Amino acid sequence: MDFFSFYRLGEAALVCSPELPQSLQTQQRIWQMVVMVKQWPEVVEIIPGMNNLTLIFDPAMTDVAALEQRFRSIAQQPIFSTVQIGKLVEIPVCYGGVNGVDLETVANFSGLTTDEVIHLHSSTEYMVYFTGFQAGFAYLGELDVRLHMPRRADPRILVPAGSVAIGGAVTGIYPQASPGGWNLIGCCNRALFDPKRQPPALLQAGDIVRFIPVTEFSSARYD
Amino acid sequence: MLSTVQDLGRFHYRLDGVVLGGALDDVAHQVANWMVGNSADAATLEITLGGVKLRFLHKHRFSLTGADCDAELDGKKIRCWWSYIAQPGQVLHLRAPRFGMRTMLAVRGGIDVPLVLGSYSTNLKASFGGMMGRALKSGDTIAVRSTVNLAWGVHFNPTLVPSTNEGADLAFGIVAYPAYGSTLTDSPCLIRVIPGPEYVRFDDVSQHACWNCEYKITASSDRTAYRLAGAPLVRRPDKLQEMLSHAVFPGVIQVPPSGQPIILLKDAQTTGGYPKLGVVIAADLWRLAQLPLGARLQLVPVTAEDARMAAEDLSDYLSQVKQILSISD
Secondary structure (H helix, E strand, C coil), rough: CCEEEEECCCCEEEEEEEEECHHHHHHHHHHHHHHHCCCCCCCEEEECCCCCEEEEEEECCCCCHHHHHHHHHHHCCCCCCCCCCEEEEEEEEEEEECCCCHHHHHHHHCCCCCCHHHHHHHHHHEEEEEECCCCCCCCEEECHHHHCCCCCCCCCEECCEEEEEEEEEEEECCCCCCCCEEEEEEEEEEEEEECCCCEEEEECCCCEEEEEEECCCCCCCCC | CEEEEEECCCCCCCHHCCCCCCCCHHHHHHHHHCCCCCCCCCCCEECCCEEEEEEECCEEEEEEEEEECCHHHHHHHCCEEEEEEEECCEEEEEECCCCEEEEEEEECCCCCCCCCCCECCCCCCEECCCCEECCCCCCCCCCCCCCCCCCCCCCCCCCCCCCCCHHEEEEEEEECCCHHHHHHHHHEEEEEECCCCCCEEEEEEHHHHHHHCCCECCCCCCCCEEEEECCCCCEECCCCCCCEECCCCCCCEEECCCCCCEECCCCCCCCCCCEEEECCCHHHHHHHCCCCCEEEEEECCCHHHHHHHHHHHHHHHHHHHHHHHCCCC
């Protein structure tokens, strides 16, 4: 797998990054590498991104050249047929209106009606590529190309918790109220992050997510 | 005016998108803990820009490190980088610091908050950890962990504090890390940076400007990041589309389309999509976090080897402090 490049970032991180367009297959390789790196004692943090992987190590205790060598070697291994397939998570979503203020903007941008946007968004099963950015925030793909939409040039200061959004070629849900630049098309009421749960993030890499359009939620919030 | 419970950070949960967190000045945090006989990872209070009054409900040994806030205990002046005994009812008053940004308050035993996902630190974004996931507010009562099982404390280094009963009540001080003096007063403050993978993507003017121009820390900075204002950094026109999301961590310098650099701090998000100019070396992260809003800084390019030597210097200082206080690992 020669298409990966490796580089050191600062004094305490090694990054493995592909030189090919984003793909699920590359991400499956990343998941497999995460499982392997978890056994390495000198690695203190493992942070997967979209088709890339960063290891954080203790520079005072690590032979960086040797670590990079091992990192390169696991990127060469074939993807096991047992590569992780996660649980199916169904998430009811109220689309549009105050819950999804950018639904019409997305529809206009894509040349579709809002109903078509809702239908396209909710008729696909998404794979969790990785969880990052904020606690419990899962990057979901593949998003129908007709729904791809650039992030807002001017990010919102406050995006409500539970907002279902589109950012470029992926979709996701904001677990907590936060600033954000993605286009908001709906809202869900599931707790995506709970520090009392193990693991705390509901959506884990390899999980399958299905959005179910609803007009209102049957309960206030459930886990 | 933000006070939060902190420790050395929340490790192993960045896979779930959880920020590292922890004391922004981890040098001050560790020394504060050691000066009251705690281990380095006990919970302390990180007090931003002073302006705090605390009343002790019980007798406690406490210490102050980091930014000097002209502290008083019951109206009597006390010093920063010192350890004291407070009697029940005594009031600790911290004013606004003249230099620096954050003061650490450690209490013997450690602040008693639940361990959440392996850390006592406050996650303000996801509202958990620390004091119910939030900053302290007026009227809060802060619990302190029992010291019954804490071995160290009355066994202070005998040359420093006699280990008699009356000695146990003595106050004593530690010399702050030498870089504190220059950090808190020099302007611009020099911050050492290892250039990052996307450094070469900036045009020649920007590559020169980033090491030669001063940047100011803007008011829209917080525990997440210092947002700088100065010479804008412009990328060469390239065919590469938007970067895919990748890991970011404290010290990473991101450059958004505005061209104004953002230096990530302990509460930074776990992934991001902006080009990375470089990474501030670990030995300078605490200094950076002590720079107040409006302060000027200049970035200095260094190598990983320079970073290693700087980390060694800092580690030598911390070892000396432990030795003076008769702490063994």
